[in-house]
Amino acid sequence: MADPIIRxxxxxxxxxxxxxxxxxxxxxxxxxxxxxxxxxFFTDRNRPEHLLIADAGGRTAGYIRLVAPTPLACNxxxxxxxxxxxxxxxxxxxxxxxxxxxxYEESRRQGAVRLTLRVLGHNAPARRLYESEGxxxxxxxxxxxxxxxxxxxxxxxxxxx
Numbered sequence: 326m327a328d329p330i331i332r333x334x335x336x337x338x339x340x341x342x343x344x345x346x347x348x349x350x351x352x353x354x355x356x357x358x359x360x361x362x363x364x365x366f367f368t369d370r371n372r373p374e375h376l377l378i379a380d381a382g383g384r385t386a387g388y389i390r391l392v393a394p395t396p397l398a399c400n401x402x403x404x405x406x407x408x409x410x411x412x413x414x415x416x417x418x419x420x421x422x423x424x425x426x427x428x429y430e431e432s433r434r435q436g437a438v439r440l441t442l443r444v445l446g447h448n449a450p451a452r453r454l455y456e457s458e459g460x461x462x463x464x465x466x467x468x469x470x471x472x473x474x475x476x477x478x479x480x481x482x483x484x485x486x
Contacts, residue, residue: 387411446478
């Protein structure tokens, strides 16, 4: 697989992104119920301008969702990752790192100096990736979610840009 091409999402990506979300959904990383076949991907809260897409080999390999964590002016210097998905066929090939790198650049372009995210405590692969990218645990909400009969921590991580 060639290096992924990272680009902004457009409305015509909706079907590919919705399909990717359905294929990659797991309680390992999501507190939401599984997406249903006719659920729209883009909504008022999840717009194309929030997403960067990784294309590889002519296919959508993954995406990252990057937003302002709040509408407050005093928080405008922060961006938050609120979704990162990589298709199974593209895992282990640098797609997530490429998306994170693009998110750093886009966050800086938007004037941010800090990037945060939340990850489920039991998602060890994602936590290792984020730690290797310079994110540090800044807070933990123990047992915040009940997923498949188990209490799971909500881990807040952040890094300077």
